[in-house]
Amino acid sequence: DAKTTQPTSMDCAEGRAANLPCNHSTISGNEYVYWYRQIHSQGPQYIIHGLKNNETNEMASLIITEDRKSSTLILPHATLRDTAVYYCIALTGANNLFFGTGTRLTVIP
């Protein structure tokens, strides 16, 4: 599975959009981009995933560049409960998840 690169940490004001970037320049054509988050010491939680097209669900939006080398997770209206470590993972099929360093998002009141 392709390696992903994310900023170590980010801050976001409560109520504002949080935009979390991820670089996956070596992603292969059959690898999906998955986003998970882990709120302190809880089990990781699935957020969203995509292959080529932009995706949106009740939690977030995922914007994937046309060349698929990078993507951005958007939390449209961040709340304090969105403070967590966010992981961008590229994988195929039912493979295990490789958690890299992730981005520690802090939502500030």
Added chain:
Amino acid sequence: AAGVIQSPRHLIKEKRETATLKCYPIPRHDTVYWYQQGPGQDPQFLISFYEKMQSDKGSIPDRFSAQQFSDYHSELNMSSLELGDSALYFCASSTGTFAYNEQFFGPGTRLTVL
């Protein structure tokens, strides 16, 4: 909705003892994964099972073994425990297909080795 159940939630053991962690996946999920998360670290994949057969293996020490039973629950057996085995152990389950593999994580078992 039913979630992944892990037991026990907390476990304290002495060095060189053994421990068994249990995982009950969401009903009708056929794949189980085990992850280990040390203090201040990211989760690391240990091992997975699909339809009761081992499907993938990560950085699982030889002192650890795991299996998935006929009712799909899984157990992680850890022997000769070391201080470095102190960690959160997560189990996750899924009905992974190629295009969609959302893994549902349990609350974890916190193992402390003294």
